[in-house]
Amino acid sequence: MSDVFPKWTNKLPGKVLIGALLLGAGVTAGLTYYFTPKYTRVGYQPIQPVAFSHTIHAGQLGLDCRYCHNGVEKSWYSNVPSANTCMNCHNQVLKDDPKLALVRESAQSGKPIPWVQIHKTPDYVYFNHSVHVNRGVSCVHCHGPVNKMDEVRHAKSLSMTFCLDCHRNPAPNLRPPDQVYNLDWVPPQNFAKTQGAKFVHDWKVNASQNCSACHR
Amino acid sequence: MASAPDNSPVKIAPPPAELVREPLVLNNRSLGYISDHISGIVEGKTPVWWWWAFIPSVLLMTVMFCCIGYLISTGVGVWGLNHPVGWAWDITNFVFWIGIGHAGTLISAILFLLRQKWRTSVNRAAEAMTLFAVACAGIFPLIHVGRIWLAWWLFPLPNANSIWPQFKSPLLWDVFAVSTYGTVSLLFWYTGLVPDLATLRDRATTKLRKFAYGFFALGWTGSNRHWSNYEKAYLLLAGLSTPLVLSVHSIVSFDFAVSQVPGWHTTIFPPYFVAGAVFSGFGMVLTLLIPLRTICKLEDIITVKHVDMMCKVILATGSIVGYAYGMEFFIAWYGGNPYELYAFQNRAFGPYWWAYWSMITCNVICPHLFWKRSWRRNMVFVFIVSIFVNIGMWFERFVIIVTSLHRDYLPSNWGYFTPTWVDIMTFVGSFGLFFTLFLLFMRFLPMIAISEVKGVTPQADPHHPLGGAKVGGHH
Numbered sequence: 001m002s003d004v005f006p007k008w009t010n011k012l013p014g015k016v017l018i019g020a021l022l023l024g025a026g027v028t029a030g031l032t033y034y035f036t037p038k039y040t041r042v043g044y045q046p047i048q049p050v051a052f053s054h055t056i057h058a059g060q061l062g063l064d065c066r067y068c069h070n071g072v073e074k075s076w077y078s079n080v081p082s083a084n085t086c087m088n089c090h091n092q093v094l095k096d097d098p099k100l101a102l103v104r105e106s107a108q109s110g111k112p113i114p115w116v117q118i119h120k121t122p123d124y125v126y127f128n129h130s131v132h133v134n135r136g137v138s139c140v141h142c143h144g145p146v147n148k149m150d151e152v153r154h155a156k157s158l159s160m161t162f163c164l165d166c167h168r169n170p171a172p173n174l175r176p177p178d179q180v181y182n183l184d185w186v187p188p189q190n191f192a193k194t195q196g197a198k199f200v201h202d203w204k205v206n207a208s209q210n211c212s213a214c215h216r
Numbered sequence: 217m218a219s220a221p222d223n224s225p226v227k228i229a230p231p232p233a234e235l236v237r238e239p240l241v242l243n244n245r246s247l248g249y250i251s252d253h254i255s256g257i258v259e260g261k262t263p264v265w266w267w268w269a270f271i272p273s274v275l276l277m278t279v280m281f282c283c284i285g286y287l288i289s290t291g292v293g294v295w296g297l298n299h300p301v302g303w304a305w306d307i308t309n310f311v312f313w314i315g316i317g318h319a320g321t322l323i324s325a326i327l328f329l330l331r332q333k334w335r336t337s338v339n340r341a342a343e344a345m346t347l348f349a350v351a352c353a354g355i356f357p358l359i360h361v362g363r364i365w366l367a368w369w370l371f372p373l374p375n376a377n378s379i380w381p382q383f384k385s386p387l388l389w390d391v392f393a394v395s396t397y398g399t400v401s402l403l404f405w406y407t408g409l410v411p412d413l414a415t416l417r418d419r420a421t422t423k424l425r426k427f428a429y430g431f432f433a434l435g436w437t438g439s440n441r442h443w444s445n446y447e448k449a450y451l452l453l454a455g456l457s458t459p460l461v462l463s464v465h466s467i468v469s470f471d472f473a474v475s476q477v478p479g480w481h482t483t484i485f486p487p488y489f490v491a492g493a494v495f496s497g498f499g500m501v502l503t504l505l506i507p508l509r510t511i512c513k514l515e516d517i518i519t520v521k522h523v524d525m526m527c528k529v530i531l532a533t534g535s536i537v538g539y540a541y542g543m544e545f546f547i548a549w550y551g552g553n554p555y556e557l558y559a560f561q562n563r564a565f566g567p568y569w570w571a572y573w574s575m576i577t578c579n580v581i582c583p584h585l586f587w588k589r590s591w592r593r594n595m596v597f598v599f600i601v602s603i604f605v606n607i608g609m610w611f612e613r614f615v616i617i618v619t620s621l622h623r624d625y626l627p628s629n630w631g632y633f634t635p636t637w638v639d640i641m642t643f644v645g646s647f648g649l650f651f652t653l654f655l656l657f658m659r660f661l662p663m664i665a666i667s668e669v670k671g672v673t674p675q676a677d678p679h680h681p682l683g684g685a686k687v688g689g690h691h
Contacts, residue, residue, distance in 0.1 A: 004417070004430040036376040160377035 037159035045153035046116040050102050058147040058183070065139055065146075065181045076128040080115055083107040118154050119143065126216045133181075135203050136174035140183040141166070147183045163214065167207035171196030174205070228679065240334055241673045242516040250517065250673070254664050255419055257512050265511060266659060273651035280645020283638050284359055292362045294638045301621045301633040306360040308613040309643050311468055312496070313353035313650075314394060315489075315609060317401070318461060319497025320346025322529075324404055325457035328450075334525050336668040337518045340412075341508070341658070342501050343405040348653040349500070350398045352646045357390070359642075386470035393467040397460050404453040410436050411446065412662040465493040472616065479559035479620030482547070488540035492609060495533035495579070498526050499605030504654065506599040508663070517664055520593050527592040530605060534583025537612075541580060555625065563619040567632055571615050578608020 033039060057063050065072070068085055072078040083106035090100055106113045119142070121127045133139070139146065142162075144155025156162060166173050172192035179185040187195075199205065230236075241250070287294050297304055320342040327335040358367055370391045372380050381388045414436035417429035436442055469489035472480035502523065509518040548560040564572050582604045586592050623630045657663070670676060 004426045038376075160379065164378050 037157040037162075041154050041159075042157055043153060044118060045151060046118065048116055048151060049114050051099060051151065053150050054146045054152060055148060055150050065183075072129045072133055074130055076126075076130060078129045083113060118152055119158065121158070125214050127214065134177070135205055136177055136180060136199055137166075137170075138173075138175055138180045138183065138185070141173055145183055164209065167209050167213075170205050170207045171200050174199040174203075238519070238521045239674045240337065240519065240521070241669065242519050244674065245516050246675070247670045247673065250669055251415060251419075251666055253513075253517075254662050254666050254669075255416055257658065257663060258416060258660060259419065262659065263511075266655060269651065270655045273648045273655060276645050276648025277652050278645075278648070279641050280355075280648055283642040283645060284355070286638060287359055287642070288364055292360065294636060296634050296636045296639055298631070300624045300629050300631045301618055303360075303617050303621065304633045305614070305635055305639045305643055306356045307471075308610065308617055309646060310353050310356035310360075311489075311613040311617075312610045313349045313356070313646065314397075314468060315465060315493035315496045315613075316500045316606075317346040317349040317353065317397070317497060318465060318490070318493035319501045320344070320349075321397070321401060321404075321457050321461045322494050322497065323501075324401075324408070325454045326461055328454045329458060333672045334522055336665055336672050337522050338501060338505060338526070338664075339668075340405075340408065340661075340665045341505060341663050342497075343401060343408070344657045344661075344663075345500060345504060345654065346401050346497075347398070347405060348650050348657070349497075350394065350401065351653065352650050354394065354398070355646065355649075357394075386467060386474045389467045390471055393460075393464045397464045400453065400457050400460055404450075404457055406432075407446070407449050407453055408665055408668075409661065410434055411438065411667045412665060414438065415666055416662065461494075462490055465489045472620075477620050478553070478555040479563065479616065481556075482544060484540055484543055484547070488537065488544075491533045491536035491540065492579075492612060495530060495537055495583070496605060496609035498530045498533070499602045499609065502526055502530075502598055502602035503606060506595050506602070508658065510595070512658075512663070514664065517669060520595075523595065523598055524589070524592045527586040527598055530602075531583050531586040534579060534586075534605070538580040538583075541576070559620055559623075562623055563615060566619065566623070568615065568619045568622070571611050572619070575608050575611035575615050578604045579612060582608065 057068075058065065068081040069078045070081070083103045086100075086103045087107045090103060094100060102113055105111075142156055142158060143152075146152055146155075149155075174196045175185060175187065175191075176195075245253075295304070295306065297306070320339075323335050323342045324339045324346075327339075358364055361367055361370075369375075370381060370388065372383075381391075410433060413429050413433040417426060417433045420426040420429055466486035466489065469485035473482055473485035475481060505518055506523065509515055545560050545564075548556045551557075562568075582601050585597075585601055591597050618633050622633060
């Protein structure tokens, strides 16, 4: 046999095994980190046609989210307002600012501003905004502190895990209905255990984990 | 060795004729002959017939992979599946192939534990057949899921969706059963191959052969310690494989029995499926080995007695299958469930009557031809019957799957399944894959367990007149 395999090959199987284990661990770790929504989606911040600042409008001025996204309580869809909503103020404020040229043009022509969509649920996922915001789930849970973002970016992974974590244990993410649009609200101590559980009970929160809840 | 030493001090009178067992290796073939002859199949020039078998097999296999490519790129609509028949040839083929595998495990594991010495001549080829059948079987459930790039969801892997497969589903149990079965069968087969691979390595004349066989022989030297470890490993693997013979097809039968479909929801399914699987497996072993023993001149090693024994297994398991068919009908009537009764009446006399009666002819009538000893020992006859067994067992799965599905409770949910050309060519092509693998196996690996067969030759018994424990003899 010695004429077939040189002596150094005696140690080869162990080396190959260790190499394969390291490679397997590396591939697993790499896939987990680089190929899951926590990495692939979070931080997405496309350049928008108009540099609209949520910091100024929702943060400093304290506009309610619903002033612009006025469908969110009634519809599965949270709408982006038409330019007319902007013009309610901007026909007085900064009315000749060149940065708002596209807004004025859109308000006149009726042709929508080509905003770039950031939060996109796949077409095989059904998501209803109204049922969430009306049962104490705040905007901030899925969209992050938008009132502190100059330009909106994808703050949370919105992966299936993300949805299921909350559906499996909704209590910590529920808040009093009047605080849903207050993105800076901090729950008092032990709120989840006491009040959150009460909300789940009182509002009959039945966060379904069935496939067909979202994949209809 | 073959020649009897003349100076033998012990003379043992031959036992009376009625007590003599038919030897497992005929014509007093020597140990050297066994090594030379079996290795010779691997080492000799590639025979012409091999090419005539191999090229069409590869072509058929290519057809199957093209069909699979078409299926994946287009969608499962290229098959004849539609409401109400959502499973048809795909799952039929899966159960057909996985069933065939059972003969290998039964021969290698159960017959080993039961000390059935006749297994040694056929176990290697039967185990190889098992592996290749499992490979064919594995393809069908994989491609029938539609979006096969998501097939990894079948395995309980942590993932970014934080979901797990449905552990309550027999379809998941199936994944585990079949993959365990494939893995253990491969290990068992390979463990048995190691000493023979070393034989081929030591006989090899070219550098490449030395390297290839040497690599897979894992440094086997045939020392006492090697043999001792080998025997232990082999026994352990036999013990591990034995429950698999029963569990795999039981779990395959759960795919149906755990559901509520009349015609499927039957407690008799697990034993009935296991018996059917062994039945079909032995059918396929005979289909493969009867021509091979003639072509490769192995008549002294795979003897008529071996074929006879396998025919008896077919007779036994075929009778169990026939009993199960009868019992299904009895329970359908005795159980008093009109839907169950209808499912079975429809099976025999409905639009698929032709499939049902083909199955009955092949599986119930054919095995009973083996009651007659001279018929069991007629190779041409056994070969023909073995083909009918294969056909019958394919029809059995087709009948169970399609006839139970095609008439739902409401007549508006009635339909008739017709295969498309893709259905047909994928199935036919799977035989191409099977035969390609088997032909490669018989050309490059020892088709018969050389070291084990030597152990069951008459002269390996020290008490035999030609045996080794005397002056001048050794083993």
